[in-house]
Amino acid sequence: MKRQALMLQDPLFVLAVAAQGGKNSPARYSMPGLAEKHGHKGLDIRPELYEVGLDALLETVKRHDPEHSHEIDEAWRTTLASGIEYMRSHR
Numbered sequence: 001m002k003r004q005a006l007m008l009q010d011p012l013f014v015l016a017v018a019a020q021g022g023k024n025s026p027a028r029y030s031m032p033g034l035a036e037k038h039g040h041k042g043l044d045i046r047p048e049l050y051e052v053g054l055d056a057l058l059e060t061v062k063r064h065d066p067e068h069s070h071e072i073d074e075a076w077r078t079t080l081a082s083g084i085e086y087m088r089s090h091r
């Protein structure tokens with residue numbers, strides 16, 4: 001339980017599992033609360049900052065993965081897209 005709680009504090013874990021895990025996965029049902037926390041009544045993260053964050057993440061992946069490729073970049077973007085879109089549209 002403690003481990004599960006820790007994993008849910010990790011944005012990447014949440015996004016990847018929300019995209020690929022089942023409908024009832026903890027990551028999926030934590031999305032509304034997370035979106036609210038980042039939304040205009042909470043941290044008030046501007047929608048365009050999600051794009052900035054994604055690009056920074058992928059730049060880091062590119063620098064550190066010796067096997068980096070265009071396909072890997074696309075795979076990250078595809079996997080994370082639905083969660084990011086959710087966060088941007090539920091603020």
Ligand code: HEM
Pocket residue numbers: 008009010011012014015034038043045049050053083084087
């Ligand atoms: C889809 C993208 C994102 C996801 C899934 C996400 C997810 C999370 C998660 C899981 C936490 C920890 C929450 C907790 O422990 O209760 C967190 C905290 C936080 N996030 Fe994000 N995040 C995203 C994007 C962003 C962006 C773009 C920013 C700012 C530019 C941001 C700013 C913050 C801040 C400041 C906290 C700390 C809040 C606190 O400690 O009270 N997040 N986020």
